[in-house]
Amino acid sequence: MQSVIQGRVYKFGDNVNSDIIIPGRYLIYIDRERLGQHAFEMLGEGFPDKLRSFDILVAGRNFGCGSAREQAATAIQGLGIKAVVATSFARTFYRNAINDGLPIVECPALVTAVQEGDEIQIDLEAGKIHFGSQEFTFPKMPDSVRKILELGGLAEYLKSQLHPAPPAPQA
């Protein structure tokens, strides 16, 4: 995970559910690449390809509501999307995003301010988003959550706990 994420935004409305993000028939896959090919395809032909030209998703209230399918977060990463900023997230999506290594930020003011194609910069460490001359703040993530994101998700975090790196050689 990069601490500073920069790019063009695509903007959704409220209540984008996880069936829209990735339909149930593709839950036989868990890899980013294949899930990404079908992400948001319910919204029309060519939609996944269209989203690939953006870097950050921006959405309204309750993003990721519905099914607890973790692949919703994986599919978004499969599109090459680097972060999601929303007015609010559904709780299962919020957990799954962290556990899948996808940075998510709740920042209602930014959502109101931007339009499709706008360029923004998210500084996860500082808890700030820059849009043109405007600056928006959001609560910083707890260290434990940042650690999971930094390692790329919960699986990698668990791995690091199970098999700790050998101590550095004594100087």
Add this chain to the structure above:
Amino acid sequence: MTIAEKILAAKSGKTSATPGEIVEAFPDLVMSHTATWRSASVMQRIGATKLYDPDRLAIVLDHISPAKTEKYAADQQISRNFARNNGVTKFYDIDAGIAHLVLMEAGHVLPGDLIVGTDSHCTIYGSLGALGTGIGYTEVTSVWITGKLWLKVPESIRIILENRFASGVYSKDLMLYLIGKLGADGCSYKSVEFYGGSVSDLSVSERMTMTNLAMEMGVKCAFFPPDEKTAAYLKDKLADPSRYRPVYADPDAKYEQDIPVDISKLEPMVACPHEVENTKPIGEVAGTHIDQVFLGSCANAKYEDLVVAAGILKGRRIHPGVRMIITPGSKKIMMDAMSSGVLQTLMESGGLVTNPGCGACAGDGGTLADGEVCLSTANRNFIGRMGSSKSQIYLSSPATLAASAIKGVISDPREFLA
């Protein structure tokens, strides 16, 4: 403390818990369904070999069962082998039915338990006074290995129900009314507790429908405080009756909000495409053309639900332009409906009865073509959930479904109940 605060405190070894606090809690049960192979794959990938406690795992193969492609077959094989190799005794194969219903029927869900699982509708366990909530498959792996997970203690809301349903109105109509009124995030991250004079009248089956549907307003968990009906439901199901230890809220528990509802004033409700919060009273949608009805899902395919539908369909035929698919929630429900004659009534009226499980709600059969309309008793009507992105799903109670199947258009069940 509220029920959620008490359970989360107890499961994290603390004497109290307050909203907003993050606790490290040890669930009593970790449910995984068809997603089990994904959690098992993560476990293998990270090189973990030991479970915290195999007795805390429950595995039910419910979505897409029996396997319909080689990929599903291979995935189920991974799940089956995982259960066998790790000594998971609470394993239920493709014959059992929908995980939530199977686990409650088997006595694995107890008042005061903390249960997490790979399904958003784990909230249904609150029908018996347990805290149930959904998590993803990687997090299930984590709980399998470590025995614990972090949870934020939610704010609590009381929904206070008074009076009785009018004829033709059911717990499903109440929940569709509430979801429409409060919205898909109306109770986001909250714990909901149901109280009021109506509660003791509501059957355990109705409570299951309600705590299941509560998910569609964003709850973390939902509860009916255990009572005589809870105790009666669990009476012959518990291997160890001393484990029946109900958890109640304290008299001075703090609630963010009280929502009173006079349930006698409600009408049959329908959720219209493509969001559950898009609800309307039956009068505004009556006459809408339908091609298929689906009586199924963890929300409304319990024995009582089949009985309500059969009561309306008995001696009648469904409309020739409608296909009726009935997927009993579990093997036990199907067998009970078989011996009581309910299945025969449903089949004689023109219905197709499938094997128990999630069925068409999870995209397993009953797929909709472009332009088709389905009326379903399930809990979600999201675009494309049952097939084509150009199909439409409406949601209703089993009674409204039965009346509509007879007429060939969405119809008010009250004209069949007068």
